[in-house]
Amino acid sequence: MKILVTGGAGFIGSNFIFYMLEKHPECEIVCLDLLTYAGNIKTLAPVMDRPNFKFIKGDIADREAVYKLFEDEKIDAVVNFAAESHVDRSIENPGIFLRTNVMGTQTLMDACRKYGNVRFHQVSTDEVYGDLPLDRPDLLFTEDSNIKTSSPYSASKASADLMVLAYHRTFGLPATISRCSNNYGPYQFPEKLIPLMISKALRDEKLPVYGKGINVRDWLYVGDHCSAIEAILYRGRIGDIYNVGGNNERTNIEIVKMILKELSKSEELISFVKDRAGHDLRYAIDSSKIQRELSWKPSVSFEDGIRMTIRWYLENKEWWRELLK
Numbered sequence: 001m002k003i004l005v006t007g008g009a010g011f012i013g014s015n016f017i018f019y020m021l022e023k024h025p026e027c028e029i030v031c032l033d034l035l036t037y038a039g040n041i042k043t044l045a046p047v048m049d050r051p052n053f054k055f056i057k058g059d060i061a062d063r064e065a066v067y068k069l070f071e072d073e074k075i076d077a078v079v080n081f082a083a084e085s086h087v088d089r090s091i092e093n094p095g096i097f098l099r100t101n102v103m104g105t106q107t108l109m110d111a112c113r114k115y116g117n118v119r120f121h122q123v124s125t126d127e128v129y130g131d132l133p134l135d136r137p138d139l140l141f142t143e144d145s146n147i148k149t150s151s152p153y154s155a156s157k158a159s160a161d162l163m164v165l166a167y168h169r170t171f172g173l174p175a176t177i178s179r180c181s182n183n184y185g186p187y188q189f190p191e192k193l194i195p196l197m198i199s200k201a202l203r204d205e206k207l208p209v210y211g212k213g214i215n216v217r218d219w220l221y222v223g224d225h226c227s228a229i230e231a232i233l234y235r236g237r238i239g240d241i242y243n244v245g246g247n248n249e250r251t252n253i254e255i256v257k258m259i260l261k262e263l264s265k266s267e268e269l270i271s272f273v274k275d276r277a278g279h280d281l282r283y284a285i286d287s288s289k290i291q292r293e294l295s296w297k298p299s300v301s302f303e304d305g306i307r308m309t310i311r312w313y314l315e316n317k318e319w320w321r322e323l324l325k
């Protein structure tokens with residue numbers, strides 16, 4: 001199988017490429033990435049010389065370039081990670097989120113239709129469901145929960161999801177969608193909560209925490225997200241949505257304190273800052289469908305995952321320091 005992985009120079013996409021080349025050495029991977037601020041070609045250095053890996057710099061919303069790639073490469077499946085992915089940036093500049101996340105997804109699906117009804121998997125997010133109240137721990141998002149977005153980021157991801165479902169229903173595109181909770185692990189850009197806090201703590205800088213730090217997220221180790229996408233790609237029911245989550249809800253402040261403790265740093269580094277506009281309170285995912293139907297389950301506990309992640313950032317300071325220049 002020849003898989004086009006878009007956004008493979010970013011956090012989850014690069015982890016997915018490493019995972020697939022290790023687990024399925026017979027597969028070929030073509031990575032299409034625009035190398036925005038969030039993409040780092042150096043991340044892919046370990047696989048660059050592999051005969052079954054190819055990197056192409058390009059924009060998923062550039063129709064001519066995408067069609068040329070499909071003509072040249074005879075792609076069997078697309079896994080679309082490419083996106084603008086940071087909520088704060090979507091508040092500053094929503095337009096680029098619509099272009100990449102919505103128009104880019106549509107361009108890729110048009111190519112899939114034109115070049116042999118190619119299998120398409122859309123990597124989406126639990127943020128499309130909006131948020132849940134803090135005082136109702138019994139409530140979880142299921143695949144049937146309403147789409148109720150809060151930020152321009154989540155609205156763009158939800159719009160793309162709706163286009164994927166429309167392309168499946170209207171044109172018979174063999175598509176699936178995964179909606180995953182917050183990921184953490186190696187190669188995450190240090191603007192996102194966990195690597196931001198690790199990198200600041202390691203430099204003894206103040207750790208900015210929104211509001212009172214009570215917002216709750218469900219955290220999943222990135223390797224477990226990769227295995228979930230693999231399961232859906234190979235065995236998922238066409239036209240379906242699968243929620244993916246870690247059953248691991250934590251408040252932001254709990255995470256920050258855990259990182260400081262692990263690094264033996266003082267909690268005095270914590271600095272509470274003005275809350276993000278429209279900040280979602282709680283995300284919590286019911287992933288029983290993928291567990292039941294595809295026998296997927298998370299394999300890394302949060303305690304192990306956070307330790308592995310902190311160790312990775314300690315051992316790879318040059319990777320993240322360069323990005324902060």
Ligand SMILES: NC(=O)c1ccc[n+]([C@@H]2O[C@H](COP(=O)([O-])OP(=O)(O)OC[C@H]3O[C@@H](n4cnc5c(N)ncnc54)[C@H](O)[C@@H]3O)[C@@H](O)[C@H]2O)c1
Nearest residue numbers: 007009010011012034035036038039059060082083182183
């Ligand atoms: N990080 C999370 O916790 C999380 C959780 C659920 C879902 N997701 C989704 O997973 C996907 C990957 O997230 P991530 O955290 O790895 O993001 P990331 O920001 O680390 O990486 C995004 C990658 O996409 C590339 N890119 C951006 N615009 C492009 C374009 N127009 N054409 C081609 N490439 C482009 C960037 O260069 C970068 O390499 C996104 O679709 C995101 O919505 C992320």
